[in-house]
Amino acid sequence: MADRTAVPEELAKKFATEKDWDTPYQRWIRAEGLDIIPAHYIPNLRTVELKPWLRREAKGLYINHEASRTSNDCYVCEIAPGKKMAPQRQLFEEMVLILDGRGSTAVWNDKGDRITFEWKAGAMFAVPLNCWHQHFNGSGSEHVRFVSVTNGPSVMNLYDDAAFVFDTEYDFANRFTGEPDYFTAKGEQKGFLLESNFVSDVVNLPLIYARERGAGGGHIRFNMARGSIPSHISEFPVGTYKKGHCHGPGAHVVVLSGEGYTLMWPENEEPKRYDWEVGTLIVPPNRWFHQHFNTSAEPGRYLAFKHFSPRNPQGVPLSWVSRRKGGNQIDYADEPAIVRQMYEENLARNGLTSKMEDVYRDELTTLPPLKA
Ligand SMILES: [Fe+2]
Incomplete structure:
Protein backbone atom coordinates (compact mmCIF):
# COMPACT_ATOMS: atom_id res chain seq x y z
CA MET A 1 0.00 0.00 0.00
CA ASP A 167 7.68 -15.05 33.88
CA THR A 168 5.83 -13.35 36.71
CA GLU A 169 4.28 -15.60 39.33
CA TYR A 170 0.83 -14.21 40.06
CA ASP A 171 -2.65 -15.72 39.88
CA PHE A 172 -5.38 -13.29 38.87
CA ALA A 173 -8.12 -14.92 40.96
CA ASN A 174 -10.77 -12.69 39.40
CA ARG A 175 -10.01 -14.29 36.01
CA PHE A 176 -9.52 -18.01 36.66
CA THR A 177 -9.68 -20.26 39.71
CA GLY A 178 -9.96 -23.63 38.00
CA GLU A 179 -13.76 -23.67 37.68
CA PRO A 180 -14.50 -27.13 36.16
CA ASP A 181 -16.93 -25.68 33.59
CA TYR A 182 -14.68 -22.74 32.65
CA PHE A 183 -14.20 -23.87 29.03
CA THR A 184 -17.60 -25.39 28.37
CA ALA A 185 -19.69 -23.79 25.64
CA LYS A 186 -22.36 -22.41 27.98
CA GLY A 187 -22.63 -18.68 28.42
CA GLU A 188 -24.87 -15.89 29.56
CA GLN A 189 -26.39 -13.64 26.90
CA LYS A 190 -26.79 -9.98 27.96
CA GLY A 191 -28.05 -7.87 25.06
CA PHE A 192 -25.65 -8.48 22.20
CA LEU A 193 -22.97 -9.66 24.64
CA LEU A 194 -22.33 -13.36 25.28
CA GLU A 195 -20.24 -13.93 28.40
CA SER A 196 -18.51 -17.23 27.75
CA ASN A 197 -14.95 -18.53 27.67
CA PHE A 198 -15.35 -21.01 24.83
CA VAL A 199 -17.33 -21.22 21.59
CA SER A 200 -17.08 -24.65 19.96
CA ASP A 201 -18.20 -23.61 16.46
CA VAL A 202 -18.16 -19.96 15.44
CA VAL A 203 -19.47 -20.80 11.95
CA ASN A 204 -22.79 -22.17 13.25
CA LEU A 205 -23.22 -20.17 16.48
CA PRO A 206 -26.78 -18.70 16.57
CA LEU A 207 -26.73 -14.91 16.26
CA ILE A 208 -29.02 -12.05 17.25
CA TYR A 209 -30.87 -10.04 14.62
CA ALA A 210 -29.25 -6.62 14.14
CA ARG A 211 -30.79 -4.44 11.48
CA GLU A 212 -28.76 -1.41 12.57
CA ARG A 213 -25.63 -2.53 10.69
CA GLY A 214 -27.67 -2.89 7.49
CA ALA A 215 -29.36 -5.67 5.51
CA GLY A 216 -30.90 -7.48 8.48
CA GLY A 217 -27.81 -9.41 9.46
CA GLY A 218 -27.05 -11.32 12.63
CA HIS A 219 -24.63 -10.18 15.31
CA ILE A 220 -23.18 -11.34 18.61
CA ARG A 221 -20.48 -9.88 20.83
CA PHE A 222 -18.18 -11.65 23.27
CA ASN A 223 -16.52 -11.15 26.60
CA MET A 224 -14.15 -14.05 27.16
CA ALA A 225 -12.02 -15.10 30.14
CA ARG A 226 -13.23 -11.93 31.93
CA GLY A 227 -10.82 -10.04 29.72
CA SER A 228 -10.87 -6.73 27.88
CA ILE A 229 -10.41 -7.72 24.21
CA PRO A 230 -13.67 -6.85 22.40
CA SER A 231 -14.83 -9.24 19.68
CA HIS A 232 -17.92 -9.98 17.66
CA ILE A 233 -19.38 -12.08 14.86
CA SER A 234 -21.49 -10.53 12.10
CA GLU A 235 -23.38 -12.29 9.35
CA PHE A 236 -25.19 -10.87 6.35
CA PRO A 237 -27.59 -12.76 4.08
CA VAL A 238 -27.16 -13.83 0.45
CA GLY A 239 -27.59 -10.91 -1.93
CA THR A 240 -26.82 -8.23 0.67
CA TYR A 241 -23.99 -6.03 1.86
CA LYS A 242 -23.25 -4.12 5.04
CA LYS A 243 -23.15 -0.41 5.63
CA GLY A 244 -19.79 1.29 5.28
CA HIS A 245 -18.24 2.58 8.49
CA CYS A 246 -14.94 3.48 10.12
CA HIS A 247 -13.31 3.21 13.54
CA GLY A 248 -9.88 3.14 15.15
CA PRO A 249 -7.10 0.65 14.40
CA GLY A 250 -6.79 -2.93 15.55
CA ALA A 251 -9.94 -4.63 14.18
CA HIS A 252 -8.86 -8.02 12.82
CA VAL A 253 -11.65 -9.40 10.62
CA VAL A 254 -11.46 -13.14 9.80
CA VAL A 255 -13.93 -14.50 7.22
CA LEU A 256 -15.80 -17.59 8.48
CA SER A 257 -18.23 -18.28 5.63
CA GLY A 258 -19.19 -17.03 2.20
CA GLU A 259 -17.24 -15.15 -0.45
CA GLY A 260 -17.24 -11.55 -1.45
CA TYR A 261 -15.20 -8.39 -1.36
CA THR A 262 -14.51 -5.44 0.89
CA LEU A 263 -14.06 -1.84 -0.17
CA MET A 264 -11.69 0.23 1.98
CA TRP A 265 -10.82 3.87 1.66
CA PRO A 266 -9.58 6.86 3.62
CA GLU A 267 -12.06 9.73 3.69
CA ASN A 268 -12.33 11.54 0.36
CA GLU A 269 -10.29 8.95 -1.55
CA GLU A 270 -11.22 6.25 -4.01
CA PRO A 271 -12.14 2.85 -2.49
CA LYS A 272 -9.87 -0.11 -3.10
CA ARG A 273 -11.24 -3.61 -3.46
CA TYR A 274 -10.08 -6.66 -1.44
CA ASP A 275 -11.58 -10.05 -2.34
CA TRP A 276 -12.32 -12.49 0.46
CA GLU A 277 -13.09 -16.13 1.09
CA VAL A 278 -13.10 -18.37 4.16
CA GLY A 279 -9.81 -17.66 5.95
CA THR A 280 -9.18 -14.13 4.63
CA LEU A 281 -7.96 -11.54 7.16
CA ILE A 282 -8.82 -7.87 6.73
CA VAL A 283 -7.46 -5.23 9.12
CA PRO A 284 -9.01 -1.86 8.28
CA PRO A 285 -6.47 0.93 8.84
CA ASN A 286 -7.16 3.62 11.41
CA ARG A 287 -10.23 5.68 10.42
CA TRP A 288 -10.45 4.09 6.97
CA PHE A 289 -13.98 3.41 5.83
CA HIS A 290 -14.72 -0.19 4.96
CA GLN A 291 -17.74 -2.01 3.62
CA HIS A 292 -18.28 -5.76 3.22
CA PHE A 293 -20.18 -7.26 0.25
CA ASN A 294 -21.45 -10.85 0.07
CA THR A 295 -21.41 -12.21 -3.50
CA SER A 296 -21.80 -15.90 -2.71
CA ALA A 297 -24.80 -18.22 -2.49
CA GLU A 298 -24.43 -18.57 1.28
CA PRO A 299 -24.46 -16.03 4.12
CA GLY A 300 -21.26 -14.07 4.68
CA ARG A 301 -20.03 -14.40 8.25
CA TYR A 302 -16.93 -12.97 9.88
CA LEU A 303 -15.31 -12.78 13.30
CA ALA A 304 -13.73 -9.51 14.37
CA PHE A 305 -11.16 -9.32 17.15
CA LYS A 306 -10.95 -5.66 18.02
CA HIS A 307 -9.37 -2.95 20.07
CA PHE A 308 -11.41 -0.29 21.79
CA SER A 309 -14.00 1.62 19.75
CA PRO A 310 -15.14 5.17 20.32
CA ARG A 311 -18.68 5.23 21.71
CA ASN A 312 -21.42 7.79 22.14
CA PRO A 313 -22.46 8.90 25.68
CA GLN A 314 -24.96 5.98 25.79
CA GLY A 315 -22.16 3.47 25.22
CA VAL A 316 -23.06 2.67 21.61
CA PRO A 317 -20.07 2.36 19.25
CA LEU A 318 -20.02 5.32 16.86
CA SER A 319 -19.57 2.85 13.99
CA TRP A 320 -23.21 1.89 14.67
CA VAL A 321 -24.44 5.49 14.47
CA SER A 322 -25.35 7.28 11.25
CA ARG A 323 -22.98 9.91 9.93
CA ARG A 324 -26.07 12.07 9.62
CA LYS A 325 -26.12 12.07 13.45
CA GLY A 326 -22.39 12.54 13.94
CA GLY A 327 -21.53 8.82 13.97
CA ASN A 328 -19.22 6.83 11.72
CA GLN A 329 -21.65 4.72 9.69
CA ILE A 330 -22.68 5.62 6.13
CA ASP A 331 -26.36 5.07 5.38
CA TYR A 332 -27.19 3.25 2.15
CA ALA A 333 -29.02 6.38 1.01
CA ASP A 334 -25.74 8.32 1.17
CA GLU A 335 -23.49 5.94 -0.72
CA PRO A 336 -22.44 6.68 -4.30
CA ALA A 337 -24.46 4.96 -7.05
CA ILE A 338 -21.34 3.13 -8.20
CA VAL A 339 -21.42 1.04 -4.99
CA ARG A 340 -24.80 -0.48 -5.87
CA GLN A 341 -23.93 -0.88 -9.53
CA MET A 342 -20.65 -2.63 -8.74
CA TYR A 343 -22.40 -4.96 -6.32
CA GLU A 344 -25.13 -5.94 -8.78
CA GLU A 345 -22.54 -6.63 -11.48
CA ASN A 346 -20.56 -8.87 -9.15
CA LEU A 347 -23.66 -10.78 -8.07
CA ALA A 348 -24.71 -11.26 -11.70
CA ARG A 349 -21.37 -12.88 -12.47
CA ASN A 350 -22.29 -15.53 -9.87
CA GLY A 351 -25.86 -15.90 -11.17
CA LEU A 352 -27.30 -14.06 -8.15
CA THR A 353 -29.48 -10.98 -7.79
CA SER A 354 -29.44 -8.24 -5.19
CA LYS A 355 -31.89 -8.40 -2.29
CA MET A 356 -31.08 -4.85 -1.27
CA GLU A 357 -34.17 -3.06 -2.69
CA ASP A 358 -36.28 -3.85 0.40
CA VAL A 359 -33.38 -2.89 2.63
CA TYR A 360 -32.97 0.50 0.94
CA ARG A 361 -36.72 1.11 1.26
CA ASP A 362 -36.82 0.11 4.93
CA GLU A 363 -33.91 2.37 5.71
CA LEU A 364 -35.82 5.39 4.42
CA THR A 365 -38.43 4.95 7.18
CA THR A 366 -35.86 5.54 9.93
CA LEU A 367 -33.26 7.61 8.12
CA PRO A 368 -32.19 10.66 10.13
CA PRO A 369 -32.56 13.96 8.27
CA LEU A 370 -29.46 15.38 6.62
CA LYS A 371 -27.67 17.81 8.91
CA ALA A 372 -28.65 21.39 8.36
FE1 LIG B 1 -15.38 -2.28 11.05
Whole structure:
Protein backbone atom coordinates (compact mmCIF):
# COMPACT_ATOMS: atom_id res chain seq x y z
CA MET A 1 0.00 0.00 0.00
CA ALA A 2 1.54 3.33 -1.06
CA ASP A 3 2.45 5.61 1.82
CA ARG A 4 0.49 8.80 1.36
CA THR A 5 2.14 10.46 4.34
CA ALA A 6 5.81 10.17 3.25
CA VAL A 7 8.01 13.19 4.06
CA PRO A 8 11.62 13.99 3.04
CA GLU A 9 14.20 11.58 4.52
CA GLU A 10 15.96 14.48 6.25
CA LEU A 11 12.91 15.06 8.44
CA ALA A 12 12.36 11.34 9.05
CA LYS A 13 15.91 10.97 10.43
CA LYS A 14 15.16 13.45 13.20
CA PHE A 15 12.55 11.06 14.62
CA ALA A 16 14.32 7.75 13.96
CA THR A 17 15.72 7.22 17.45
CA GLU A 18 12.49 7.73 19.41
CA LYS A 19 11.24 4.78 21.39
CA ASP A 20 7.78 4.60 19.92
CA TRP A 21 9.27 4.07 16.48
CA ASP A 22 11.33 0.90 16.94
CA THR A 23 9.38 -0.31 19.94
CA PRO A 24 10.25 -2.88 22.62
CA TYR A 25 7.46 -4.96 21.07
CA GLN A 26 9.08 -4.95 17.63
CA ARG A 27 12.48 -5.78 19.11
CA TRP A 28 10.93 -8.70 20.98
CA ILE A 29 9.40 -10.11 17.76
CA ARG A 30 12.82 -9.92 16.09
CA ALA A 31 14.41 -11.68 19.05
CA GLU A 32 11.84 -14.44 18.65
CA GLY A 33 13.18 -14.94 15.12
CA LEU A 34 9.84 -14.09 13.55
CA ASP A 35 8.65 -11.62 10.95
CA ILE A 36 5.93 -9.02 11.21
CA ILE A 37 3.95 -8.74 7.98
CA PRO A 38 2.81 -5.10 7.85
CA ALA A 39 -0.50 -6.00 6.23
CA HIS A 40 -4.08 -4.79 6.07
CA TYR A 41 -5.12 -7.79 4.00
CA ILE A 42 -4.04 -11.44 4.02
CA PRO A 43 -5.80 -13.43 1.26
CA ASN A 44 -5.85 -16.57 3.41
CA LEU A 45 -4.58 -17.20 6.94
CA ARG A 46 -4.69 -20.94 6.29
CA THR A 47 -2.01 -20.77 3.61
CA VAL A 48 0.11 -17.76 4.60
CA GLU A 49 3.75 -18.85 5.00
CA LEU A 50 5.10 -19.28 8.55
CA LYS A 51 8.63 -19.52 9.98
CA PRO A 52 9.98 -21.84 12.67
CA TRP A 53 9.26 -20.46 16.15
CA LEU A 54 11.83 -22.30 18.24
CA ARG A 55 10.88 -21.01 21.68
CA ARG A 56 7.26 -22.09 21.28
CA GLU A 57 8.15 -25.30 19.40
CA ALA A 58 5.86 -24.40 16.50
CA LYS A 59 5.80 -22.21 13.38
CA GLY A 60 4.58 -18.63 13.45
CA LEU A 61 4.11 -15.23 11.87
CA TYR A 62 3.04 -11.88 13.27
CA ILE A 63 0.63 -9.75 11.23
CA ASN A 64 0.04 -6.18 12.22
CA HIS A 65 0.71 -2.68 11.09
CA GLU A 66 1.95 0.67 12.26
CA ALA A 67 -1.33 1.66 13.90
CA SER A 68 -1.72 -1.55 15.89
CA ARG A 69 1.87 -2.14 17.04
CA THR A 70 1.19 -0.07 20.08
CA SER A 71 -2.29 -1.48 20.81
CA ASN A 72 -3.05 -5.07 19.78
CA ASP A 73 -1.48 -7.58 17.43
CA CYS A 74 -2.19 -10.77 15.57
CA TYR A 75 -0.20 -13.92 14.99
CA VAL A 76 -0.71 -17.17 13.11
CA CYS A 77 0.73 -20.36 14.55
CA GLU A 78 0.98 -23.95 13.37
CA ILE A 79 1.58 -27.11 15.42
CA ALA A 80 2.98 -30.10 13.54
CA PRO A 81 1.11 -33.45 13.61
CA GLY A 82 1.53 -35.23 16.93
CA LYS A 83 3.32 -32.26 18.54
CA LYS A 84 2.60 -29.86 21.38
CA MET A 85 3.72 -26.29 21.94
CA ALA A 86 5.94 -25.18 24.81
CA PRO A 87 3.90 -23.88 27.77
CA GLN A 88 3.65 -20.11 28.14
CA ARG A 89 2.23 -17.57 30.55
CA GLN A 90 1.94 -13.86 29.80
CA LEU A 91 0.79 -10.63 31.38
CA PHE A 92 -1.41 -9.81 28.42
CA GLU A 93 -4.67 -11.20 27.09
CA GLU A 94 -5.10 -13.46 24.10
CA MET A 95 -8.05 -14.69 22.05
CA VAL A 96 -7.64 -17.74 19.83
CA LEU A 97 -9.53 -18.97 16.75
CA ILE A 98 -8.71 -22.50 15.52
CA LEU A 99 -8.39 -22.42 11.73
CA ASP A 100 -7.43 -26.04 10.99
CA GLY A 101 -7.13 -29.32 12.82
CA ARG A 102 -8.13 -30.57 16.26
CA GLY A 103 -6.45 -30.79 19.63
CA SER A 104 -6.58 -29.61 23.20
CA THR A 105 -5.29 -26.92 25.53
CA ALA A 106 -4.24 -27.20 29.15
CA VAL A 107 -4.61 -24.12 31.35
CA TRP A 108 -3.24 -23.89 34.89
CA ASN A 109 -2.19 -21.42 37.56
CA ASP A 110 0.43 -21.32 40.31
CA LYS A 111 -2.06 -22.46 42.93
CA GLY A 112 -2.38 -25.75 41.03
CA ASP A 113 -5.82 -25.36 39.42
CA ARG A 114 -5.68 -27.08 36.03
CA ILE A 115 -8.19 -27.63 33.21
CA THR A 116 -7.77 -29.31 29.84
CA PHE A 117 -10.33 -28.83 27.08
CA GLU A 118 -10.62 -30.05 23.50
CA TRP A 119 -11.29 -28.11 20.31
CA LYS A 120 -11.38 -28.39 16.55
CA ALA A 121 -11.45 -26.00 13.60
CA GLY A 122 -14.00 -23.26 14.25
CA ALA A 123 -13.49 -23.15 18.02
CA MET A 124 -12.73 -19.86 19.76
CA PHE A 125 -11.51 -19.27 23.29
CA ALA A 126 -9.48 -16.86 25.41
CA VAL A 127 -6.44 -17.49 27.59
CA PRO A 128 -7.08 -16.25 31.16
CA LEU A 129 -4.61 -13.53 32.10
CA ASN A 130 -1.19 -14.87 33.19
CA CYS A 131 -2.34 -18.50 33.29
CA TRP A 132 0.05 -21.09 32.00
CA HIS A 133 -1.32 -22.61 28.80
CA GLN A 134 -0.14 -25.31 26.45
CA HIS A 135 -1.67 -26.32 23.11
CA PHE A 136 -1.57 -29.93 21.88
CA ASN A 137 -2.19 -31.19 18.36
CA GLY A 138 -4.65 -34.10 18.72
CA SER A 139 -3.85 -35.60 15.33
CA GLY A 140 -0.86 -37.64 14.27
CA SER A 141 -1.33 -36.79 10.61
CA GLU A 142 -2.81 -33.28 10.29
CA HIS A 143 -1.36 -29.98 11.43
CA VAL A 144 -3.17 -27.50 13.69
CA ARG A 145 -3.24 -23.87 12.68
CA PHE A 146 -4.70 -21.05 14.74
CA VAL A 147 -4.83 -17.27 14.70
CA SER A 148 -4.59 -15.20 17.88
CA VAL A 149 -5.15 -11.56 18.68
CA THR A 150 -3.52 -10.21 21.84
CA ASN A 151 -3.10 -6.90 23.62
CA GLY A 152 0.58 -7.73 24.01
CA PRO A 153 2.07 -4.69 22.24
CA SER A 154 0.88 -2.17 24.85
CA VAL A 155 2.12 -4.43 27.69
CA MET A 156 5.49 -5.13 26.05
CA ASN A 157 5.99 -1.45 25.32
CA LEU A 158 5.04 -0.41 28.85
CA TYR A 159 7.38 -2.78 30.72
CA ASP A 160 10.09 -3.33 28.10
CA ASP A 161 11.07 -6.47 29.99
CA ALA A 162 10.20 -9.85 28.46
CA ALA A 163 11.17 -11.72 31.64
CA PHE A 164 8.58 -9.74 33.61
CA VAL A 165 5.86 -10.13 30.98
CA PHE A 166 6.39 -13.90 30.51
CA ASP A 167 7.68 -15.05 33.88
CA THR A 168 5.83 -13.35 36.71
CA GLU A 169 4.28 -15.60 39.33
CA TYR A 170 0.83 -14.21 40.06
CA ASP A 171 -2.65 -15.72 39.88
CA PHE A 172 -5.38 -13.29 38.87
CA ALA A 173 -8.12 -14.92 40.96
CA ASN A 174 -10.77 -12.69 39.40
CA ARG A 175 -10.01 -14.29 36.01
CA PHE A 176 -9.52 -18.01 36.66
CA THR A 177 -9.68 -20.26 39.71
CA GLY A 178 -9.96 -23.63 38.00
CA GLU A 179 -13.76 -23.67 37.68
CA PRO A 180 -14.50 -27.13 36.16
CA ASP A 181 -16.93 -25.68 33.59
CA TYR A 182 -14.68 -22.74 32.65
CA PHE A 183 -14.20 -23.87 29.03
CA THR A 184 -17.60 -25.39 28.37
CA ALA A 185 -19.69 -23.79 25.64
CA LYS A 186 -22.36 -22.41 27.98
CA GLY A 187 -22.63 -18.68 28.42
CA GLU A 188 -24.87 -15.89 29.56
CA GLN A 189 -26.39 -13.64 26.90
CA LYS A 190 -26.79 -9.98 27.96
CA GLY A 191 -28.05 -7.87 25.06
CA PHE A 192 -25.65 -8.48 22.20
CA LEU A 193 -22.97 -9.66 24.64
CA LEU A 194 -22.33 -13.36 25.28
CA GLU A 195 -20.24 -13.93 28.40
CA SER A 196 -18.51 -17.23 27.75
CA ASN A 197 -14.95 -18.53 27.67
CA PHE A 198 -15.35 -21.01 24.83
CA VAL A 199 -17.33 -21.22 21.59
CA SER A 200 -17.08 -24.65 19.96
CA ASP A 201 -18.20 -23.61 16.46
CA VAL A 202 -18.16 -19.96 15.44
CA VAL A 203 -19.47 -20.80 11.95
CA ASN A 204 -22.79 -22.17 13.25
CA LEU A 205 -23.22 -20.17 16.48
CA PRO A 206 -26.78 -18.70 16.57
CA LEU A 207 -26.73 -14.91 16.26
CA ILE A 208 -29.02 -12.05 17.25
CA TYR A 209 -30.87 -10.04 14.62
CA ALA A 210 -29.25 -6.62 14.14
CA ARG A 211 -30.79 -4.44 11.48
CA GLU A 212 -28.76 -1.41 12.57
CA ARG A 213 -25.63 -2.53 10.69
CA GLY A 214 -27.67 -2.89 7.49
CA ALA A 215 -29.36 -5.67 5.51
CA GLY A 216 -30.90 -7.48 8.48
CA GLY A 217 -27.81 -9.41 9.46
CA GLY A 218 -27.05 -11.32 12.63
CA HIS A 219 -24.63 -10.18 15.31
CA ILE A 220 -23.18 -11.34 18.61
CA ARG A 221 -20.48 -9.88 20.83
CA PHE A 222 -18.18 -11.65 23.27
CA ASN A 223 -16.52 -11.15 26.60
CA MET A 224 -14.15 -14.05 27.16
CA ALA A 225 -12.02 -15.10 30.14
CA ARG A 226 -13.23 -11.93 31.93
CA GLY A 227 -10.82 -10.04 29.72
CA SER A 228 -10.87 -6.73 27.88
CA ILE A 229 -10.41 -7.72 24.21
CA PRO A 230 -13.67 -6.85 22.40
CA SER A 231 -14.83 -9.24 19.68
CA HIS A 232 -17.92 -9.98 17.66
CA ILE A 233 -19.38 -12.08 14.86
CA SER A 234 -21.49 -10.53 12.10
CA GLU A 235 -23.38 -12.29 9.35
CA PHE A 236 -25.19 -10.87 6.35
CA PRO A 237 -27.59 -12.76 4.08
CA VAL A 238 -27.16 -13.83 0.45
CA GLY A 239 -27.59 -10.91 -1.93
CA THR A 240 -26.82 -8.23 0.67
CA TYR A 241 -23.99 -6.03 1.86
CA LYS A 242 -23.25 -4.12 5.04
CA LYS A 243 -23.15 -0.41 5.63
CA GLY A 244 -19.79 1.29 5.28
CA HIS A 245 -18.24 2.58 8.49
CA CYS A 246 -14.94 3.48 10.12
CA HIS A 247 -13.31 3.21 13.54
CA GLY A 248 -9.88 3.14 15.15
CA PRO A 249 -7.10 0.65 14.40
CA GLY A 250 -6.79 -2.93 15.55
CA ALA A 251 -9.94 -4.63 14.18
CA HIS A 252 -8.86 -8.02 12.82
CA VAL A 253 -11.65 -9.40 10.62
CA VAL A 254 -11.46 -13.14 9.80
CA VAL A 255 -13.93 -14.50 7.22
CA LEU A 256 -15.80 -17.59 8.48
CA SER A 257 -18.23 -18.28 5.63
CA GLY A 258 -19.19 -17.03 2.20
CA GLU A 259 -17.24 -15.15 -0.45
CA GLY A 260 -17.24 -11.55 -1.45
CA TYR A 261 -15.20 -8.39 -1.36
CA THR A 262 -14.51 -5.44 0.89
CA LEU A 263 -14.06 -1.84 -0.17
CA MET A 264 -11.69 0.23 1.98
CA TRP A 265 -10.82 3.87 1.66
CA PRO A 266 -9.58 6.86 3.62
CA GLU A 267 -12.06 9.73 3.69
CA ASN A 268 -12.33 11.54 0.36
CA GLU A 269 -10.29 8.95 -1.55
CA GLU A 270 -11.22 6.25 -4.01
CA PRO A 271 -12.14 2.85 -2.49
CA LYS A 272 -9.87 -0.11 -3.10
CA ARG A 273 -11.24 -3.61 -3.46
CA TYR A 274 -10.08 -6.66 -1.44
CA ASP A 275 -11.58 -10.05 -2.34
CA TRP A 276 -12.32 -12.49 0.46
CA GLU A 277 -13.09 -16.13 1.09
CA VAL A 278 -13.10 -18.37 4.16
CA GLY A 279 -9.81 -17.66 5.95
CA THR A 280 -9.18 -14.13 4.63
CA LEU A 281 -7.96 -11.54 7.16
CA ILE A 282 -8.82 -7.87 6.73
CA VAL A 283 -7.46 -5.23 9.12
CA PRO A 284 -9.01 -1.86 8.28
CA PRO A 285 -6.47 0.93 8.84
CA ASN A 286 -7.16 3.62 11.41
CA ARG A 287 -10.23 5.68 10.42
CA TRP A 288 -10.45 4.09 6.97
CA PHE A 289 -13.98 3.41 5.83
CA HIS A 290 -14.72 -0.19 4.96
CA GLN A 291 -17.74 -2.01 3.62
CA HIS A 292 -18.28 -5.76 3.22
CA PHE A 293 -20.18 -7.26 0.25
CA ASN A 294 -21.45 -10.85 0.07
CA THR A 295 -21.41 -12.21 -3.50
CA SER A 296 -21.80 -15.90 -2.71
CA ALA A 297 -24.80 -18.22 -2.49
CA GLU A 298 -24.43 -18.57 1.28
CA PRO A 299 -24.46 -16.03 4.12
CA GLY A 300 -21.26 -14.07 4.68
CA ARG A 301 -20.03 -14.40 8.25
CA TYR A 302 -16.93 -12.97 9.88
CA LEU A 303 -15.31 -12.78 13.30
CA ALA A 304 -13.73 -9.51 14.37
CA PHE A 305 -11.16 -9.32 17.15
CA LYS A 306 -10.95 -5.66 18.02
CA HIS A 307 -9.37 -2.95 20.07
CA PHE A 308 -11.41 -0.29 21.79
CA SER A 309 -14.00 1.62 19.75
CA PRO A 310 -15.14 5.17 20.32
CA ARG A 311 -18.68 5.23 21.71
CA ASN A 312 -21.42 7.79 22.14
CA PRO A 313 -22.46 8.90 25.68
CA GLN A 314 -24.96 5.98 25.79
CA GLY A 315 -22.16 3.47 25.22
CA VAL A 316 -23.06 2.67 21.61
CA PRO A 317 -20.07 2.36 19.25
CA LEU A 318 -20.02 5.32 16.86
CA SER A 319 -19.57 2.85 13.99
CA TRP A 320 -23.21 1.89 14.67
CA VAL A 321 -24.44 5.49 14.47
CA SER A 322 -25.35 7.28 11.25
CA ARG A 323 -22.98 9.91 9.93
CA ARG A 324 -26.07 12.07 9.62
CA LYS A 325 -26.12 12.07 13.45
CA GLY A 326 -22.39 12.54 13.94
CA GLY A 327 -21.53 8.82 13.97
CA ASN A 328 -19.22 6.83 11.72
CA GLN A 329 -21.65 4.72 9.69
CA ILE A 330 -22.68 5.62 6.13
CA ASP A 331 -26.36 5.07 5.38
CA TYR A 332 -27.19 3.25 2.15
CA ALA A 333 -29.02 6.38 1.01
CA ASP A 334 -25.74 8.32 1.17
CA GLU A 335 -23.49 5.94 -0.72
CA PRO A 336 -22.44 6.68 -4.30
CA ALA A 337 -24.46 4.96 -7.05
CA ILE A 338 -21.34 3.13 -8.20
CA VAL A 339 -21.42 1.04 -4.99
CA ARG A 340 -24.80 -0.48 -5.87
CA GLN A 341 -23.93 -0.88 -9.53
CA MET A 342 -20.65 -2.63 -8.74
CA TYR A 343 -22.40 -4.96 -6.32
CA GLU A 344 -25.13 -5.94 -8.78
CA GLU A 345 -22.54 -6.63 -11.48
CA ASN A 346 -20.56 -8.87 -9.15
CA LEU A 347 -23.66 -10.78 -8.07
CA ALA A 348 -24.71 -11.26 -11.70
CA ARG A 349 -21.37 -12.88 -12.47
CA ASN A 350 -22.29 -15.53 -9.87
CA GLY A 351 -25.86 -15.90 -11.17
CA LEU A 352 -27.30 -14.06 -8.15
CA THR A 353 -29.48 -10.98 -7.79
CA SER A 354 -29.44 -8.24 -5.19
CA LYS A 355 -31.89 -8.40 -2.29
CA MET A 356 -31.08 -4.85 -1.27
CA GLU A 357 -34.17 -3.06 -2.69
CA ASP A 358 -36.28 -3.85 0.40
CA VAL A 359 -33.38 -2.89 2.63
CA TYR A 360 -32.97 0.50 0.94
CA ARG A 361 -36.72 1.11 1.26
CA ASP A 362 -36.82 0.11 4.93
CA GLU A 363 -33.91 2.37 5.71
CA LEU A 364 -35.82 5.39 4.42
CA THR A 365 -38.43 4.95 7.18
CA THR A 366 -35.86 5.54 9.93
CA LEU A 367 -33.26 7.61 8.12
CA PRO A 368 -32.19 10.66 10.13
CA PRO A 369 -32.56 13.96 8.27
CA LEU A 370 -29.46 15.38 6.62
CA LYS A 371 -27.67 17.81 8.91
CA ALA A 372 -28.65 21.39 8.36
FE1 LIG B 1 -15.38 -2.28 11.05
